[in-house]
Amino acid sequence: MQNTQCSPTRGVVGRPCHVCPLTCGTRCQFTPNINAIGSSLPPLSDHQYHHSPSPIHLNHPASMGRSNPGLLLGIVLLRFNWCLAVDGGGAEEGGGVFPVVVSTWPFREAVRAAWDVVKAGGAGGSAVDAVVAGCSACEELRCDGTVGPGGSPDEDGETTLDALIMNGKTMEIGAVAAMRYVKDAIMAAKLVMEHTGHTLLVGEKATSFAISMGLTGPTNLSSPESVAKWSKWRQNNCQPNFWKNVNPAGNCGPYHPINIPKDPVKSAVWENEGLTCQEWLKNDNLLEPTNSRFKSVNRHNHDTISMAVVDKMGHIAVGTSTNGATFKIPGRVGDGPIPGSSAYGDDEVGACGATGDGDIMMRFLPCYQVVESMRLGMEPRDAAVDAISRIARKYPDFVGALFAINKKGVHAGACHGWTFQYSVRNSSMQDVEVITVTP
Numbered sequence: 001m002q003n004t005q006c007s008p009t010r011g012v013v014g015r016p017c018h019v020c021p022l023t024c025g026t027r028c029q030f031t032p033n034i035n036a037i038g039s040s041l042p043p044l045s046d047h048q049y050h051h052s053p054s055p056i057h058l059n060h061p062a063s064m065g066r067s068n069p070g071l072l073l074g075i076v077l078l079r080f081n082w083c084l085a086v087d088g089g090g091a092e093e094g095g096g097v098f099p100v101v102v103s104t105w106p107f108r109e110a111v112r113a114a115w116d117v118v119k120a121g122g123a124g125g126s127a128v129d130a131v132v133a134g135c136s137a138c139e140e141l142r143c144d145g146t147v148g149p150g151g152s153p154d155e156d157g158e159t160t161l162d163a164l165i166m167n168g169k170t171m172e173i174g175a176v177a178a179m180r181y182v183k184d185a186i187m188a189a190k191l192v193m194e195h196t197g198h199t200l201l202v203g204e205k206a207t208s209f210a211i212s213m214g215l216t217g218p219t220n221l222s223s224p225e226s227v228a229k230w231s232k233w234r235q236n237n238c239q240p241n242f243w244k245n246v247n248p249a250g251n252c253g254p255y256h257p258i259n260i261p262k263d264p265v266k267s268a269v270w271e272n273e274g275l276t277c278q279e280w281l282k283n284d285n286l287l288e289p290t291n292s293r294f295k296s297v298n299r300h301n302h303d304t305i306s307m308a309v310v311d312k313m314g315h316i317a318v319g320t321s322t323n324g325a326t327f328k329i330p331g332r333v334g335d336g337p338i339p340g341s342s343a344y345g346d347d348e349v350g351a352c353g354a355t356g357d358g359d360i361m362m363r364f365l366p367c368y369q370v371v372e373s374m375r376l377g378m379e380p381r382d383a384a385v386d387a388i389s390r391i392a393r394k395y396p397d398f399v400g401a402l403f404a405i406n407k408k409g410v411h412a413g414a415c416h417g418w419t420f421q422y423s424v425r426n427s428s429m430q431d432v433e434v435i436t437v438t439p
Helices: 061-087 108-118 127-141 185-195 203-212 224-235 264-273 275-281 366-375 380-394
Strands: 100-104 161-167 172-179 200-202 305-310 316-322 343-346 350-356 400-406 411-416 420-426 433-437
Touching (some): 100 127, 100 400, 108 127, 108 305, 127 185, 127 305, 200 203, 305 350, 305 400, 316 350, 366 400
Antiparallel strands (some): 161 316, 305 316, 343 350
């Protein structure tokens, strides 16, 4: 099925019309040719619309008085068929490739789990259920040690979880952040979306909510591996870490700010308390900001599964799950549960999933940027490169990547600072395929 194209008279030739022509008068224009006596409507190449398989004949203007109701009915039926062409033929528009599952990294088992849901007979499983199945599989498998329980301890040695799910048909979102003692993060996010009017729950209150809704807990989310990793980090004087402009430098905390602008009241207090506080302000105690956090960012300590699914009906859902950055400051929330940063999807356009240094990436909402760029006509590859380049211009040392997929099933990726891989499965493939993207 072909996409309806916007009229040349609106100055946006070749751009898809994203809403039904009955209501998009400011974005698309349809002008039937009523000058042809007893002829069918002109072909697509002349007027750039997709007409009904059964030609609708329009009468000569001289007989308009006798047949005006028929003319109006014909136009309404034509426009109704046009609406179906835009909104109703998702699988057909994708050239038979739907359903589609895309995920960051070579998380093949997660993609297979999502595929098993969405490929089911008949209309198949929903995109939302497929995303939950895929991310849950990754949580269970502890993909790369960065998803699910048992990985990425914070400074206190505890593992906490972040997750997000978004329904691209309704634009509903559910998310949890810094959730303790419950291992099923993506399921908790889905419960937030389906059973509350909120978007994001955090911390121990997210834990209480998840348990009250039937998820298992409280559960210790640490593992022997995560505890051993944390112990080794402590023995290395808690290096590297995410602190800057603090004292002590190069050792474990507690930390205190340095190079604080002088305040008359505080200065008087410090003078009364002697040299203890004054020592903080000596130049030789300054900790210069370093790029150690950038150098330590890699797939195995700073990662997310971000997944997008387009189901057989053409509906889109996206989701993420992560245990965050290794040795993060307790309470830190990265881009994983932030809509538009780690993931975003809209049935009318497509979807995006991201991974990398979430503290930097969430400042730019790259996935929202990708989807909106595609809405304006960009191809997935161009939209992905554009979003990454916007971040790189401000943070040349950042590490990150994303994938983009439009509503036709066309996908692409872009990255900066590392080589990125993402996984894909659609109906034309025998199994999951991994795509490699270089900076």
